Amino acid sequence: MSEITLTYAGPVDFDTYGRYRPGGRPGPRYPFQGRITVDGTGEFPAEPGRYHLYVAAVCPYAQRAAIVRSLKGLQDVVSLSYVDDERDGRGWAFRERRGADPVNGFATLREAYEATEPGFDGHVSVPTLWDRTSGRIVSNDFPDITIDLGTRFGGDPDVDLYPEELRPEIDALNVRIYEYANTAAGRIASATTEAEYGAARRAVISFLEELDARLADRRFLFGSGITEADVRLWPTLLRFDLSDNPAAGISERPLTAFPNLWAYARDLYRHPAFRENTDFTAITAPAAAETAAWRIRVAPLHADWDEPHRRAAV
Template identity: 55%
Template sequence: MTTTTPVASPVDFDAFGDYTVKAPTGPDGAFVRPLSPFRGRITAGGGDFPAEPGRYHLYVSLACPWAHRSVIVRALLGLEDVVTMSVVDPVRDGRGWAFREGPGHGPDELNGFTLLREAYEATEPGYDGHVSVPVLWDRVTRGIVSNNFPDISIDLGTQFSEWARPGVDLYPADLRPEIDALNERVYATVNNGVYRCGFAESQKAYDAAVTTLFATLADLEERLADRRYLFGDRLTEADVRLWVTLARFDAVYVTHFKANIRRLVDHPNLWRYARDLYRIPAFGGTTDFGHIKRHYYGTHPRLNPLRIVPAGPEVDWDAP
């Protein structure tokens, strides 16, 4: 359906070049993730950003694993009518994330932004830093609450219980120290580890990243030998954070990021676990492999200069 809401002009690498992440490389050639400058927190019952239905809006990319976490948590908690959402085009040129009409994404019906950068500039005039997703926007203050992805999914999962689906607790108080400890390791070696493999600028940095990545995957494979989820029969924030990387592993990270010692499907327990989660609508129903492949293969010219999106691999996520 045609909309009157403005959208960005089509992707044009000739006119706008490639998007450049503003982050330094480590002295050993290691990839360094840029910091998130906006770190407001949602709180139930008060504070600068109180939890209220209809007040907040998510800007996400279905391609981005960091944003996908928030999409999954929102769906698991049944917050679709409480926190609204817009999806950006998975392909970005030098202008960064943009709103265009297309399958699985569309215009920004809330603010009429054509580029996500406009949300950053509206919050901090003259903003010249990295523009990332997810972004949590506040209708009241007309600005960004947070672009710090770990905080956003935790706040969605814990501060909207008044309007959330009953019985869903992704961050139970009795498990929080253990969840935090596992999340810290998984982030460093798996979630961010695949990027440290793909964007390493020296053999030493790549070797260190790929070694720790597969050491953690081996430990997780063993952990899941006798349990359904990372913490037994309780689905938690830790599962959400691990799963978004597993979902992209064979489709992208094995080839594009050279994380290729073993595929996900070569880990029987992790592959069973990943397929089990995929059957939950909040996971499988929010996963768009077209967006994922188009983004990674189309917007990292140093890794894929011709931007050719591969046809495979053929992976049966619906296998028993």
């Protein structure tokens, strides 16, 4: 096997490269949708050491892939590396702050996309799952990546993030988590009228209240065990007070004002898989900007995530 030459992209340079834009490739935003198989068939059979996960500390979708990898104990099965926190028009890149690409020696993640589809002009996203054997991307479809990490590689048999009997319920809740949590801040921030803004805010606050009530008599969303739904929700809760709420003006009430939800979020943070894949320096509050008078102003809140949660007996 030839030695990899580790290279770095130059510094972020908006004057030269501009802001990142996803390109004009037709079709789905996440076009690589290969799946890992457990029976040895298909293009991408589950094999230890074959696959590599590219992630970013700033990205909640990438963070949850890293969390699942840790929860299942796959650190020696699927390798992982980080792209830099910032991106200019070149997209995600490898710089000294987060380290070089240890698999291919790419300077930018776009090179992985172009190696998979020459001339690729679409969205370069994380997480990206790479296949060392074929030298191409398996998937950049983030919901499939966490499901495959959680179900296709074995790992810790005591951790079942996607139990067969709960899958319809988990899938149904995940749809709502995506709409009212994962993507809510962007939708609220982009509202152009007071009516649109108010309706979007109310829907999100109502969902947070629903989750808070749900967690009054159960430790996690589906009882005593962590599931795929908890992993999908948690990175958004992590960012709510520090970034999403200040950026979008979602709620006058911070996460800390939802007692069960806040204790639940701290409970998960105490788990090594969540804590060790969290970098608070990558979760930054946006600079204040002039906005419409009908938008609420919310200051970033630096809460104590190490405060005891007292949920073990729930």
